[in-house]
Amino acid sequence: GTIDFTASEDPDFWEKEDDEVRFSKGLKRLLAEGIGLDQFTMTSDGQGSLPYFDENNQFIGLGVGSSRALMVGIKEAVQKEQIPLEIAIRAITSNPAKVLKLDQKGRLAAGMDADICLLNKDSLAVETVLAKGRTMVEEQEVKVWGTFEQLT
Numbered sequence: 001g002t003i004d005f006t007a008s009e010d011p012d013f014w015e016k017e018d019d020e021v022r023f024s025k026g027l028k029r030l031l032a033e034g035i036g037l038d039q040f041t042m043t044s045d046g047q048g049s050l051p052y053f054d055e056n057n058q059f060i061g062l063g064v065g066s067s068r069a070l071m072v073g074i075k076e077a078v079q080k081e082q083i084p085l086e087i088a089i090r091a092i093t094s095n096p097a098k099v100l101k102l103d104q105k106g107r108l109a110a111g112m113d114a115d116i117c118l119l120n121k122d123s124l125a126v127e128t129v130l131a132k133g134r135t136m137v138e139e140q141e142v143k144v145w146g147t148f149e150q151l152t
Contacts (some may be wrong), residue, residue, distance in 0.1 A: 002099050003030065005091070007044040007069035011076070017057055023073035027088065028081045041099060042091035044069045075124045085124070 003026075008014050011022035021029075023042050030040055045065030054060050070092045077088035097106025104113045118128040129137040136144045 001039065003040045005042040007042050007073045009066060009069045009072055011072065022076065024076035024081045027077050027083060031083065037087060037090060038095055038098060040091055041096045042070060042073050043096065071124065071126060078124060
């Protein structure tokens with residue numbers, strides 16, 4: 001089977017309020033238990049509905065989820081739990097591509113879609129994104145916005 005973690009831009013909130021297991025800690029535990037490197041994924045509610053709560057944890061409305069939550073989980077796994085990037089990144093690259101049978105995605109090889117994300121070596125900030133050979137982000141500046149993304 002495959003274990004899927006839901007990414008969050010605020011894992012502290014969900015860990016505290018709902019006792020959720022954040023990706024970084026969950027992945028560390030899975031690796032310690034010897035789970036296969038192809039058996040975990042992390043997905044976001046990027047561009048999906050996302051509930052918002054007030055300071056009393058009362059529902060106040062819906063917003064749009066962000067795929068930025070994926071990198072929050074990856075950064076925590078690498079920087080706080082010392083999981084090698086080449087293992088943690090599988091959760092959002094090759095593993096979901098394999099599970100979803102997206103044969104042109106998830107790895108760099110001849111004939112693939114040429115989706116590439118370049119990260120800053122130290123901070124793991126997204127520097128450049130290419131999708132199907134098209135520049136989407138360049139030097140941390142968004143060049144192409146998605147349908148439901150806001151210009152901020």
